Amino acid sequence: MAKTVPTIQMVLEKYPKFAAVERLRVGKPGVKTVRNLLVSIRRMCQMAGIPLEEPVSVFTRKRLTKVLDSAARENLKPITVWSYMNALKGIFGRWARNYYADLHWQIPAIELPSYTRQAPRYFRPDGKVLAKVKEWYNSLADRLDSREWVIATLMLEFAMRNGDVERLRWSDFRLRDGEIVLCYTPHKTALSSGRRVAWPVHPEIWARLCIYREDGQHHYRRRGWSKLEKRNAPLVVPCARDVFVRLNADLRAQGIFTGSKGCYELRKICIDHVYQRFGAEMAASISGDDIRTMMHYYADPSRPNIGNLRIIELL
Numbered sequence: 001m002a003k004t005v006p007t008i009q010m011v012l013e014k015y016p017k018f019a020a021v022e023r024l025r026v027g028k029p030g031v032k033t034v035r036n037l038l039v040s041i042r043r044m045c046q047m048a049g050i051p052l053e054e055p056v057s058v059f060t061r062k063r064l065t066k067v068l069d070s071a072a073r074e075n076l077k078p079i080t081v082w083s084y085m086n087a088l089k090g091i092f093g094r095w096a097r098n099y100y101a102d103l104h105w106q107i108p109a110i111e112l113p114s115y116t117r118q119a120p121r122y123f124r125p126d127g128k129v130l131a132k133v134k135e136w137y138n139s140l141a142d143r144l145d146s147r148e149w150v151i152a153t154l155m156l157e158f159a160m161r162n163g164d165v166e167r168l169r170w171s172d173f174r175l176r177d178g179e180i181v182l183c184y185t186p187h188k189t190a191l192s193s194g195r196r197v198a199w200p201v202h203p204e205i206w207a208r209l210c211i212y213r214e215d216g217q218h219h220y221r222r223r224g225w226s227k228l229e230k231r232n233a234p235l236v237v238p239c240a241r242d243v244f245v246r247l248n249a250d251l252r253a254q255g256i257f258t259g260s261k262g263c264y265e266l267r268k269i270c271i272d273h274v275y276q277r278f279g280a281e282m283a284a285s286i287s288g289d290d291i292r293t294m295m296h297y298y299a300d301p302s303r304p305n306i307g308n309l310r311i312i313e314l315l
Contacts (some may be wrong), residue, residue, distance in 0.1 A: 002104070003104050003106035004058060004104065004105060005057050005105070005106050006055065006056055006100070006103075006105045006107075006110070007052065007053050007054060007055055007056070008041070008045060008050070008051075008052045008053070008054055008055075008056055008058070009052040009053060009112070011056055011091060011100075012038055012042070012052065012091075012099075014099070014103070015034070015038070015091050015096065016034050016036070016038070018096060018099040019034045021094075021099075022095055022096075022099075029090070033090075036083075036087070036088040036249075037090045037091055038091075040083055040084045040086075040087035041084075041087050041088070041091060043084065044084040044087065044088075045083075047066075047067050047070040047071065047074075048063055048064070048066040048067045048070065049309045050063065050068070056092075056107060056108070057108050058112075059088065059110050059130075059204075059306065060111070061111040061112070061113050064085070064088075064113050065110060066083060066111045067084060067085075067114060071084075076115065078120070081119070081228040085112050085113075088110060088112065089112070090111055092107060113136060121122075121296055121297075121300075121302075122172055122268055122272065122296070122298055122299060122300055123300055123302075123303075124272055124296055124300040124303055125265075125269070129294065130257060130269070132254065132255075132256045133156075133256060133269065136250075136251070136254055136256060137156060139150055144192060145243065146212050146215065147237050147240070147243045148243055148246070148247060149208075149212075150212055150236065150237055151165055151237055151240060151243050151244065151247060151263070152207070152263070152266060153205060154168065154209075154236075154237075155263055155264070155266040155267045155270070155312050156266040156267075156269065156270050157202070157270065158182055158197075158199055158206060158286065158296075159181060159267045159268065159270040159271045159274075159286045159287050160186075160269065161186060161187070161188060161264075161267065162240075162244055162263065162264065163187050163188065163274065164184060164186055164187055165236075165240055165243070165244075166235075166237070166238040166240045166241065167184075167187065167235075168184065168235065168237065169234060169235060169236060170234055170236055172184045172236075173206075173209075179199050179201070180200070180201040180206045181199065181200055182197070182198070182199050182200075182201055183196070183197070183198045183268075184196070184197055185197070185288070186287075186288035186289075189290075190291055192290075193226070195284070195285075195288045195289070195290070196288075197285070197286060197287075197288045199286050200252065200287070203304050209236075232244050244263055247262070247263050248260055248262045248263055249260065250262075251263070263286055267287075267298070268297075268298050270286070271283050271286060271294060271298035272298060272300055273301045274286050275295075275298075275299040275301075276299075277292070280294065280295060280299070281301055
């Protein structure tokens with residue numbers, strides 16, 4: 001049977017089905033990853049003026065360069081463009097090509113233009129910003145909605161991601177050797193680094209969490225707001241997304257962080273400070289990432305905090 005070159009639309013329709021089969025076989029790609037890839041491909045085609053009815057052979061270096069030009073005109077962040085190019089690598093990756101071959105599709109080699117292949121490195125906020133963060137965090141103790149303090153604590157003291165905060169259950173706090181330990185596997189890296197976080201909970205924090213649990217969490221449960229709400233085990237922070245939206249807006253209003261992900265900066269601050277005080281291995285332990293990822297995105301090794309040092313004095 002002669003091979004045919006599929007259209008972009010044909011690939012976008014088949015890829016989720018093939019991904020579901022591959023997920024059963026090896027556990028990835030995740031559902032959210034697949035959804036993001038499809039969104040990125042459609043957005044990229046829109047920027048480059050490429051109809052989805054075009055064959056995939058249209059993804060030439062020249063046409064893809066138009067995506068970079070369009071991104072520059074729209075002032076998109078380099079990481080956004082990187083995600084678009086990475087999406088192409090994803091839907092035409094090695095495992096996917098095996099499924100396409102079963103359909104007798106001919107997928108040409110795709111040459112990507114030169115572009116920034118990584119998100120920018122993390123740079124530690126200056127002392128003024130960190131002082132504002134500390135003042136803001138301390139003010140949360142008096143808030144009417146105690147979930148605000150709990151979320152900020154989970155991110156600033158335990159470097160949790162938003163999604164992991166949403167999934168967190170009281171059963172994830174465990175008693176080990178006479179102390180409470182927060183134990184969970186970060187959802188985002190479960191299929192990559194696979195590191196499990198087990199971090200001691202300070203007695204003062206645990207005491208406040210116990211009071212918070214006994215008081216009950218007063219909130220309006222939105223039907224369908226999060227599929228995580230439908231599980232039986234009690235969540236630590238019910239309807240957390242509502243609170244994240246409010247905290248992010250508060251951080252912007254206070255002039256501490258810009259953008260829509262201010263809370264995520266709290267996670268970075270936590271990891272970077274553990275790195276400064278205890279080193280890379282301990283920082284990777286609380287973040288759940290491998291050390292290479294942690295050093296690039298969450299720590300600032302370009303600014304050591306050891307002060308003036310004479311190695312000769314250590315000999």
